[in-house]
Amino acid sequence: MITLTEENYIKAIYHLGSNGDTSVNTNAIAEVMQTKASSVTDMIKKLSEKNYADYKKYQGVTLTEAGRVVAVNIIRKHRLWEVFLVEKLNFSWDEVHEVAEHLEHIKSEKLINQLDAFLEFPKHDPHGDPIPDKEGNFQHIEKIILAKAEVGSTYKCVGVDDDSSSFLKYLDSNKIALGTIITIKHREPYDNSIKIALENTEIVVSQNVAKNLYLKKV
Amino acid sequence: MITLTEENYIKAIYHLGSNGDTSVNTNAIAEVMQTKASSVTDMIKKLSEKNYADYKKYQGVTLTEAGRVVAVNIIRKHRLWEVFLVEKLNFSWDEVHEVAEHLEHIKSEKLINQLDAFLEFPKHDPHGDPIPDKEGNFQHIEKIILAKAEVGSTYKCVGVDDDSSSFLKYLDSNKIALGTIITIKHREPYDNSIKIALENTEIVVSQNVAKNLYLKKV
């Protein structure tokens, strides 16, 4: 049996190592897990013994295929629950993450597959992230970050990199949601802020914002 | 913070002590918790320290008001999730218990209240048990067990005492569901089996069954 804590470590390694391929360091894991490096070392050893991870002392860690399967499954559950919370229970997109962190650990194949069907097999969660299907396949989306968009072009917002409540509330208060159409008006070389046109206003966003919003050309 | 294990012990005490009032013995708790009496003693001490239970050595345990609030809250969550599983995700009534055992521990007021609203504030779960409202109030239902029903009278099935998968499957296979109308035809004094009439058949049920099915006069 896999424990809740093991699942969370696997998820962290997956996210830190761009889907588990590249090696992840102990300190990075400690930071996202809000724990100490020594605890991470212990857990990595355990994951390695259980064949969820490959680990060589001082060399960081990667996931095995089995570990990647666990991670993708949790991500599937997390994102499906997020869709449920927003679409059926009227949560806003900045509120869902925390609750989904718990729901993602409920272990029932039937539950998650029926939920998927109930939601009519959504392809993306409320932040634009793709939802793996039953077999673990992602639907890839071609997207660029706002920071790299071309001045003069028009784009659709398709996702966020930062899904913190504060960033999402910022977007809400500026009337930016997934699907919103924006046109790039100007990039200020001094601080890399960007002026964008929305439906009937223009706003200037900081480089910070521009790095966390994903767009797709329309 | 209250742990998952603490919640489960509190729930067990609540159920064993007819809603927490009457004193519950260590061994009884050990049995439902699938653990040893010595572990129960340890946990009872802890619940007592945290003021969820009143405990005197060798005298059994009762819940405090705080403990009762915790128990009712878990029951509310358990039963609402059961309704969700049956009504929205097409689970059958014998499949829901196990999954609901996990979902009941998700801690989010908003989640459970929105779920309640989404389900349109159901008053009973799929087994006929009442669902406490936000304030913890139950809707009482007047019901008798089939074993005590009068020969000649007509009743509606309103609940089950045993919600094990095997009992519920037995009912399914005999076309008995909540809401089914039955008439008591005969009580056999030899073994207390009872002959009942359904819509277009008559069946004989054992005393065992008769003790686990709740009825309401119509």
Added chain:
DNA sequence: AATAAAATTTAGACTAGTCTAAAAATATTT
């Protein structure tokens, strides 16, 4: 290449929850 700095691991300890085996208290039987 030697040294300093940073990252990682080990060693030993702590908590929650569990266990076994023995001791103590209560309940039951004679």
Added chain:
DNA sequence: AAATATTTTTAGACTAGTCTAAATTTTATT
């Protein structure tokens, strides 16, 4: 009321996951 059986508690140990502090390895700097 004494003896026996049952129930409950204590004592001490174990695992999972964590911690601090010290030791080790790797990386960066001179």
